[in-house]
Amino acid sequence: MKSPLLGEFHPPGGKPHMLGSIQRIETPMHRFSEGEEVDYAIVGVGVGAGGGVLLQRLARAGFRVIGFDAGPFWDTERDWVSDEKGAHNLYWNDLRITGGKHPLAFGANNCGKGVGGGTVHWASFTPRLHPSDFRTHSTDGVGVDWPISYSDLKPYYELMELELPVSGPSYFPWGDPHGYPYGPHPMGGVGDALIRGCTKLGIGVSAGGPVAILNGSRGDRPHCIYRGFCIQGCKVGAKASTLITHVPDAIENGAEIRPNCMVSRIHIGRDRRVTGISYFDPEGRERFQKAKAVVVAGYSIETPRLLLNSACPGFENGLANSSDCVGRYLMAQAGNVVLGRFEELVRMYKAPPAHALTEEFYETDPKRGFARGFAIQTVGPLPMAFARQMMTAKGAWGWGMRSVMMDYNHWASFGFLGEILPHAENRVQLAEEKDRLGIPIAKATFTLHDNDQKLIEYGKNKTMEVMWAAGATEVVQEVRYAHLVGAARMGSDPETSVVDQFGRTHDIANLFICDGSIMPTQGSANPGLTIMALAARTADYLIREGNEVFTSHKPNSDKPAMRRDLSPPDTRGHGMPRI
Amino acid sequence: MAQPGYYPGFSTLGQQKFWDAKTRQVVLDRVGNVPEVRFFSPQEACLLNAVCDRVLPQDDRDESHKIPIVPQIDRRLFENSHDGYQYEDMPPDREAYQLGLRAIEKIARHRYGCGFLEIGPQEQDEILRLLHDGKPSAANDIWKRVPVHRFWMLLVSDCTDAYYSHPWAWDEIGFGGPAYPRAYMRLERGEAETWEVTEKRYDWKAPENSVSGEFEPVSGQLEHLGSPGQGGTH
Ligand SMILES: Cc1cc2nc3c(=O)[nH]c(=O)nc-3n(C[C@H](O)[C@H](O)[C@H](O)COP(=O)(O)OP(=O)(O)OC[C@H]3O[C@@H](n4cnc5c(N)ncnc54)[C@H](O)[C@@H]3O)c2cc1C
Numbered sequence: 001m002k003s004p005l006l007g008e009f010h011p012p013g014g015k016p017h018m019l020g021s022i023q024r025i026e027t028p029m030h031r032f033s034e035g036e037e038v039d040y041a042i043v044g045v046g047v048g049a050g051g052g053v054l055l056q057r058l059a060r061a062g063f064r065v066i067g068f069d070a071g072p073f074w075d076t077e078r079d080w081v082s083d084e085k086g087a088h089n090l091y092w093n094d095l096r097i098t099g100g101k102h103p104l105a106f107g108a109n110n111c112g113k114g115v116g117g118g119t120v121h122w123a124s125f126t127p128r129l130h131p132s133d134f135r136t137h138s139t140d141g142v143g144v145d146w147p148i149s150y151s152d153l154k155p156y157y158e159l160m161e162l163e164l165p166v167s168g169p170s171y172f173p174w175g176d177p178h179g180y181p182y183g184p185h186p187m188g189g190v191g192d193a194l195i196r197g198c199t200k201l202g203i204g205v206s207a208g209g210p211v212a213i214l215n216g217s218r219g220d221r222p223h224c225i226y227r228g229f230c231i232q233g234c235k236v237g238a239k240a241s242t243l244i245t246h247v248p249d250a251i252e253n254g255a256e257i258r259p260n261c262m263v264s265r266i267h268i269g270r271d272r273r274v275t276g277i278s279y280f281d282p283e284g285r286e287r288f289q290k291a292k293a294v295v296v297a298g299y300s301i302e303t304p305r306l307l308l309n310s311a312c313p314g315f316e317n318g319l320a321n322s323s324d325c326v327g328r329y330l331m332a333q334a335g336n337v338v339l340g341r342f343e344e345l346v347r348m349y350k351a352p353p354a355h356a357l358t359e360e361f362y363e364t365d366p367k368r369g370f371a372r373g374f375a376i377q378t379v380g381p382l383p384m385a386f387a388r389q390m391m392t393a394k395g396a397w398g399w400g401m402r403s404v405m406m407d408y409n410h411w412a413s414f415g416f417l418g419e420i421l422p423h424a425e426n427r428v429q430l431a432e433e434k435d436r437l438g439i440p441i442a443k444a445t446f447t448l449h450d451n452d453q454k455l456i457e458y459g460k461n462k463t464m465e466v467m468w469a470a471g472a473t474e475v476v477q478e479v480r481y482a483h484l485v486g487a488a489r490m491g492s493d494p495e496t497s498v499v500d501q502f503g504r505t506h507d508i509a510n511l512f513i514c515d516g517s518i519m520p521t522q523g524s525a526n527p528g529l530t531i532m533a534l535a536a537r538t539a540d541y542l543i544r545e546g547n548e549v550f551t552s553h554k555p556n557s558d559k560p561a562m563r564r565d566l567s568p569p570d571t572r573g574h575g576m577p578r579i
Numbered sequence: 580m581a582q583p584g585y586y587p588g589f590s591t592l593g594q595q596k597f598w599d600a601k602t603r604q605v606v607l608d609r610v611g612n613v614p615e616v617r618f619f620s621p622q623e624a625c626l627l628n629a630v631c632d633r634v635l636p637q638d639d640r641d642e643s644h645k646i647p648i649v650p651q652i653d654r655r656l657f658e659n660s661h662d663g664y665q666y667e668d669m670p671p672d673r674e675a676y677q678l679g680l681r682a683i684e685k686i687a688r689h690r691y692g693c694g695f696l697e698i699g700p701q702e703q704d705e706i707l708r709l710l711h712d713g714k715p716s717a718a719n720d721i722w723k724r725v726p727v728h729r730f731w732m733l734l735v736s737d738c739t740d741a742y743y744s745h746p747w748a749w750d751e752i753g754f755g756g757p758a759y760p761r762a763y764m765r766l767e768r769g770e771a772e773t774w775e776v777t778e779k780r781y782d783w784k785a786p787e788n789s790v791s792g793e794f795e796p797v798s799g800q801l802e803h804l805g806s807p808g809q810g811g812t813h
């Protein structure tokens with residue numbers, strides 16, 4: 001057996017809490033004492049994409065904050081593996097019921113559990129929404145308009161692209177054209193196929209990004225080593241997750257993280273304001289945390305579940321639900337996977353799954369007979385996922401499964417990402433069943449509508465066409481859905497939405513939501529960057545409002561000025577957008 | 580018997596010194612510590628073994644290199660771990676397996692007049708083919724409680740999970756396996772790293788009278804029944 005030059009690999013350093021192969025948490029974490037009223041308390045519930053960014057900013061601005069997460073506070077050297085099956089525990093595997101005509105699959109398909117949330121296992125494609133996404137109702141007569149426009153979010157997009165940071169081409173031509181602060185990544189076999197297919201058909205491609213993966217080392221984060229395990233958690237620390245980009249700075253600034261604590265209820269006082277939360281500590285004891293304001297950031301299933309489970313006298317239908325919109329307008333993107341077999345070898349397990357995409361079909365084209373559009377992106381399933389795809393896409397089993405799997409290295413795969421519109425009947429409700437803590441579990445109902453089905457049919461065929469054009473000798477596809485958002489949408493009208501443009505619930509002045517569930521429509525961009533940009537904006541609002549949040553009943557609807565001084569250290573002044 | 584697949588001599592385990600400690604521990608544990616059967620009864624385990632032998636046949640592997648499937652399924656059910664969701668029209672996984680096994684046995688008796696264990700591999704394939712096609716010829720009372728296409732996908736994906744998470748299967752398909760802290764350097768044109776093996780193709784054929792060597796979409800109506808892809812990709 002050959003031996004590594006520098007000897008067999010052992011974790012660096014020994015004891016400290018590792019975030020990636022080099023970064024470690026040096027400062028001891030502040031701990032609020034038992035029963036302490038956390039003054040200026042804003043309790044983030046769930047430290048994921050949205051929660052992580054918000055927590056960091058509030059801590060930096062001097063608020064006393066606690067972030068609760070139902071899952072662990074990962075030490076990436078101790079807890080993560082470079083192995084598909086071994087990564088099972090990164091996902092939210094607690095039971096959910098799924099139904100409707102097109103039931104969604106959860107688990108590895110949707111949501112994280114643990115500090116960093118879904119950003120721990122995301123592929124980290126980080127495109128922005130297009131300006132048209134904010135007004136689909138006015139321009140296309142479908143969906144609903146956002147209470148803000150692209151220009152409100154644009155500076156926050158730019159800021160987040162520096163903080164993660166995002167690598168990509170210096171000119172990204174779609175939506176609002178822009179450039180990326182860090183250069184694009186080299187191609188893997190799948191990206192090559194996408195470029196080949198698109199070029200043949202005269203379709204533009206963005207090669208090497210936008211992805212939140214480092215292409216050169218920076219500070220205490222090394223560059224990508226192209227090992228292809230992004231979805232299993234990046235042990236290297238090259239792929240951004242709020243666990244390694246924002247949480248360390250939050251701790252440095254006095255925030256507390258309470259991992260393995262499942263929040264079960266939000267409490268309401270006599271003045272119809274939030275007073276705190278109940279949670280189950282790691283030993284399973286139910287505890288109370290007093291808080292002057294609560295921010296829920298638990299993802300599109302857990303956020304509505306918590307609001308519905310917190311029903312109490314005066315809020316019989318759940319908190320912040322006078323509009324009956326909590327749980328409704330749940331969306332997922334159509335995420336069909338198109339697989340092509342090539343005569344030559346591809347070895348799609350190398351390079352990050354996310355490294356090239358096209359948004360050429362993003363906007364409405366009346367000629368196609370449906371509203372809105374889609375993107376086509378690289379994906380890179382590892383063997384277990386690929387076998388499941390062969391099961392659904394080809395009906396493989398038995399010797400057929402064995403033989404197609406022996407050809408694993410000959411296949412490339414594209415992910416189609418299509419906009420599904422919001423529908424009131426697609427929703428999260430509470431099921432009869434309870435989880436091991438006695439909390440009613442969530443039930444999701446999902447059914448496609450006419451426009452959705454037409455869009456999927458067209459987009460799937462177009463994606464297959466690109467795969468053929470790339471030179472594939474066989475092309476198959478499987479139906480899939482990705483990226484849940486919605487179910488607590490923002491809007492200006494309290495009758496038809498749950499929160500305002502800053503994430504403040506219309507019904508309860510000191511209860512906020514800060515995650516993907518507030519998105520009124522989803523476009524066909526992966527949602528992560530948008531969730532983080534919205535979180536940074538909510539943070540600016542809360543910081544400007546200061547004490548007012550804890551006392552006032554009349555929400556201020558003036559936009560806050562953007563704070564550029566709240567970024568984690570070393571992220572400002574590096575890498576400039578090129579446009 | 581030679582190692583199956585087109586990558587003769589390729590051994591991912593042979594690279595374990597280049598893996599990080601935690602990954603090494605998890606993968607070696609998978610190979611070395613095959614769990615006891617604790618959830619299924621001995622009879623159920625026996626029957627499931629015969630079923631899995633057809634759903635993922637390993638006749639081309641010598642005894643000492645067969646990849647354990649039933650112990651992995653059993654462990655999952657014993658620990659009640661799952662993928663985080665349950666279809667509205669499905670019972671919990673444990674019940675689905677027990678019912679599904681009973682139904683398979685019933686179909687065998689209905690069709691061949693004896694149990695699944697007593698019929699030959701081709702007949703066994705025929706029965707599984709009925710499940711794949713969504714047209715079971717008996718045990719309708721059970722299939723009313725467990726939609727047959729969902730049971731089929733549950734069974735197949737549990738088998739493929741167990742098989743393709745094993746390093747011997749990685750050697751067979753030429754997958755590089757764990758890759759941290761060492762990187763991949765040859766990203767394009769399917770080129771092999773210095774420590775990988777280049778493909779040597781030969782004409783691989785499924786055994787003569789096997790039923791499962793060809794491809795047909797599950798139930799022919801998957802989309803209508805709305806079973807989405809199961810793997811996380813993007
Ligand atoms: C395989 C895969 C690939 C993906 N790839 C991409 C991609 O390339 N680009 C992209 O933009 N997006 C991608 N996504 C989607 C992305 O991960 C999510 O959209 C995003 O993380 C959602 O952010 P969030 O803040 O809403 O919730 P999350 O990030 O999921 O965070 C929610 C957190 O809250 C915690 N929590 C929930 N309820 C409670 C409770 N009651 N008490 C305590 N804690 C609680 C959870 O444990 C979790 O950590 C991908 C998803 C998957 C599954």
Ligand code: SF4
Nearest residue numbers: 224225227228230234
């Ligand atoms: S491919 Fe790069 S970003 Fe992805 S897990 Fe590997 S090192 Fe991390």
